Amino acid sequence: MMVRTAFVLLLSGLSASAFAGSFAGTSAGASSAGSSGSSGSTSGDDKVVLQAREDAAGFVASDGRIRGARLEAALRHLRASNAAARDASDLEIAQAILAR
Amino acid sequence: MPLRICRRTALAVLTCLLAVPAAASGWSVTHTAHGAPLDARESTAAFAAVESVRARLPPRWRDADDLDVAIEWRNDLPETVHGRAFGPHLRMRRALLAPDDAHARESALLHELAHRYDRSTHGGLSRDARLRDLAGWPQRPLRLGTRVRENAMRDRSPDAYELTSPAEFVAVNLEYFLTDPDYACRRPALHAYFAAHFDWAPSAADCAAALPFVEAEASGRETPLLPLDPARVYAVDYLLAEGNARPMSAWGHSMLRLVICAPGRPAGPDCRLDLQHHRVLSFRAFVDDVQISNLRGLTGRYPSRLFVLPLDQVIDEYTRIELRGLQSVPLRLAPDEIASLLERAATLHWSYDGRYWFVGNNCAVETWKLLHTGVPRLADARLRSITPNGLLRKLARSGDADASVLEREDAVRAGFYFPSADTEYQALFDIARTAQALPGTTVEDWLASEPESRASWLATTGQRDGAALLVLEHAARRRNELELRDALKRRLLDPRQAARVAPAVATLRELLAAGDGLSRPAQLIDGGYGLPQAAEQVVLRDGVDARALKLRGLRSQLEGEARAALTVEEQARVAALDRNVEMLGARLRALHREAGGLQLD
Numbered sequence: 001m002m003v004r005t006a007f008v009l010l011l012s013g014l015s016a017s018a019f020a021g022s023f024a025g026t027s028a029g030a031s032s033a034g035s036s037g038s039s040g041s042t043s044g045d046d047k048v049v050l051q052a053r054e055d056a057a058g059f060v061a062s063d064g065r066i067r068g069a070r071l072e073a074a075l076r077h078l079r080a081s082n083a084a085a086r087d088a089s090d091l092e093i094a095q096a097i098l099a100r
Numbered sequence: 101m102p103l104r105i106c107r108r109t110a111l112a113v114l115t116c117l118l119a120v121p122a123a124a125s126g127w128s129v130t131h132t133a134h135g136a137p138l139d140a141r142e143s144t145a146a147f148a149a150v151e152s153v154r155a156r157l158p159p160r161w162r163d164a165d166d167l168d169v170a171i172e173w174r175n176d177l178p179e180t181v182h183g184r185a186f187g188p189h190l191r192m193r194r195a196l197l198a199p200d201d202a203h204a205r206e207s208a209l210l211h212e213l214a215h216r217y218d219r220s221t222h223g224g225l226s227r228d229a230r231l232r233d234l235a236g237w238p239q240r241p242l243r244l245g246t247r248v249r250e251n252a253m254r255d256r257s258p259d260a261y262e263l264t265s266p267a268e269f270v271a272v273n274l275e276y277f278l279t280d281p282d283y284a285c286r287r288p289a290l291h292a293y294f295a296a297h298f299d300w301a302p303s304a305a306d307c308a309a310a311l312p313f314v315e316a317e318a319s320g321r322e323t324p325l326l327p328l329d330p331a332r333v334y335a336v337d338y339l340l341a342e343g344n345a346r347p348m349s350a351w352g353h354s355m356l357r358l359v360i361c362a363p364g365r366p367a368g369p370d371c372r373l374d375l376q377h378h379r380v381l382s383f384r385a386f387v388d389d390v391q392i393s394n395l396r397g398l399t400g401r402y403p404s405r406l407f408v409l410p411l412d413q414v415i416d417e418y419t420r421i422e423l424r425g426l427q428s429v430p431l432r433l434a435p436d437e438i439a440s441l442l443e444r445a446a447t448l449h450w451s452y453d454g455r456y457w458f459v460g461n462n463c464a465v466e467t468w469k470l471l472h473t474g475v476p477r478l479a480d481a482r483l484r485s486i487t488p489n490g491l492l493r494k495l496a497r498s499g500d501a502d503a504s505v506l507e508r509e510d511a512v513r514a515g516f517y518f519p520s521a522d523t524e525y526q527a528l529f530d531i532a533r534t535a536q537a538l539p540g541t542t543v544e545d546w547l548a549s550e551p552e553s554r555a556s557w558l559a560t561t562g563q564r565d566g567a568a569l570l571v572l573e574h575a576a577r578r579r580n581e582l583e584l585r586d587a588l589k590r591r592l593l594d595p596r597q598a599a600r601v602a603p604a605v606a607t608l609r610e611l612l613a614a615g616d617g618l619s620r621p622a623q624l625i626d627g628g629y630g631l632p633q634a635a636e637q638v639v640l641r642d643g644v645d646a647r648a649l650k651l652r653g654l655r656s657q658l659e660g661e662a663r664a665a666l667t668v669e670e671q672a673r674v675a676a677l678d679r680n681v682e683m684l685g686a687r688l689r690a691l692h693r694e695a696g697g698l699q700l701d
Contacts (some may be wrong), residue, residue: 036148060563062527072373073374073376076373082700084698089500096692
């Protein structure tokens with residue numbers, strides 16, 4: 001199947017969707033991240049946090065130097081919706097996201 | 101108005117002649133018959149039809165000069181032809197004068213009168229560049245000034261005859277514009293075009309604010325139906341997936357990012373961080389077979405489809421799996437331009453069935469066509485480009501895209517640039533090495549090592565280096581997935597393994613067939629034309645939801661079959677990688693708890 005997929009996909013963005021993740025042999029994908037709470041249904045709110053998990057890891061590891069937009073979105077979301085997060089620092093929230 | 105004597109010497113039988121009183125009109129209509137003269141009933145029907153049609157016409161058309169027509173009602177038109185227009189001479193099918201045919205009679209008459217109008221100095225619609233863009237005869241990117249011959253707006257056409265030529269397109273669409281109150285909602289851009297031309301519009305239905313889209317890849321358990329209200333779209337960015345070292349991907353891939361505001365948030369800059377609501381419009385070749393062929397891509401044998409995808413998925417695909425950066429450059433568009441751009445996108449989504457050509461009709465060409473048809477201001481030949489990065493350069497040069505965002509210090513943080521995930525891998529490895537004496541000096545050594553050999557290091561991390569190693573474990577797992585995918589592809593193509601992989605191939609074929617429906621949603625409903633209206637959307641929802649459910653089932657079945665096709669060693673490696681990620685996740689949670697860190701729930 002798709003002998004030269006890479007060539008084709010990269011040029012044109014062919015419909016890779018049928019393959020993305022389905023041939024992986026694991027249910028992994030970027031979002032599960034070994035998190036205890038990652039399986040099962042995720043509400044829209046949880047999703048913001050889950051999507052930010054890898055960004056949060058980069059942020060914690062680099063002491064704030066690596067700071068992606070998904071983390072930024074999760075910080076804003078959590079400060080607006082979570083009482084505990086309201087007055088916490090960026091690093092504290094990033095650590096909490098990482099520990100989800 | 102003087103009576104006009106209609107005399108066609110070519111006709112053996114001369115006929116009666118009737119003239120219509122031209123009360124409120126600038127032009128006259130005469131009726132003649134081929135064969136026996138029109139009887140009283142036929143005459144009445146012919147008169148009434150003309151008056152009824154005339155009453156529907158826009159004032160500018162009705163009152164125009166030099167549009168006189170001589171209608172000849174004939175019995176000898178070919179079976180499928182209702183009428184023909186030769187300059188001022190219209191030949192109409194005489195059978196249309198039968199009592200029950202009022203609707204067909206008036207439609208046919210309107211159609212031929214539309215040809216008469218279009219060919220006159222008042223009309224010229226079918227020669228207008230804008231009309232041809234909207235209709236589906238766009239310019240070719242490579243040959244200056246020429247347009248494609250074949251109209252690919254095949255799906256959900258009210259009458260396939262409109263695809264014959266721009267002249268027929270105009271005649272058919274003027275019929276609908278003047279007689280169908282839904283035309284404004286089904287073909288909004290064409291309705292606006294005709295309304296502007298005539299400076300008048302017939303009374304029309306109220307259109308729903310939201311444009312219907314179907315997502316090719318609905319996440320989770322949500323329905324793939326995506327009603328999109330243009331007022332909720334704060335901005336549209338040109339989204340460029342950067343090229344990489346592979347030969348033909350140096351050009352990159354062009355897409356459009358819709359900055360959709362979260363429900364309840366007023367449209368404004370704050371919407372830029374509502375990432376999970378953003379969607380991406382991406383033209384892709386739809387691969388309908390298990391085996392991809394370069395030749396088919398070069399010779400236009402794949403359909404080109406407009407996919408609607410969640411931004412989150414696009415970020416993952418490009419930055420984490422393909423390891424390419426994404427540039428998100430805002431286009432300078434007014435709100436009404438965003439609305440017309442989205443309207444055009446919706447129209448393509450429901451009607452376009454084009455072909456993908458690697459050079460002549462690739463993603464950049466499709467995006468360029470969408471931009472300048474959606475936003476006429478951008479219909480400037482200088483913007484034309486056949487490469488994604490070329491198009492961005494030109495948009496930036498003309499001031500239509502604000503590329504300065506890429507220079508901003510907060511470009512990454514604010515979501516104008518999504519770097520490839522691997523740009524930080526070495527830095528993260530170096531961070532981890534300051535905490536523990538990890539083997540190897542480059543991150544490549546680390547990622548290439550056996551997962552089991554990394555496990556003991558992962559068990560003893562601190563919080564900061566553990567975070568760094570978590571990113572790298574994910575990277576290792578994704579890399580392994582890609583390698584397995586390649587290995588599986590080879591196995592699926594290997595005739596010696598045909599029996600073993602047959603179930604997976606069958607599933608994959610089914611998956612492709614099911615995905616076909618969601619990327620070309622016109623296949624999921626019958627009835628109506630153009631953008632689906634409320635009643636059609638109800639039917640659509642059931643079809644779409646069933647399709648999505650089937651897709652999810654097939655996908656997990658394929659996963660299972662793919663897993664079964666792995667060797668024991670490969671399965672062990674997958675399990676080891678999963679274990680590493682699980683273990684490290686658990687360790688980070690434990691460290692966080694011990695440190696008394698913030699708990700979110």
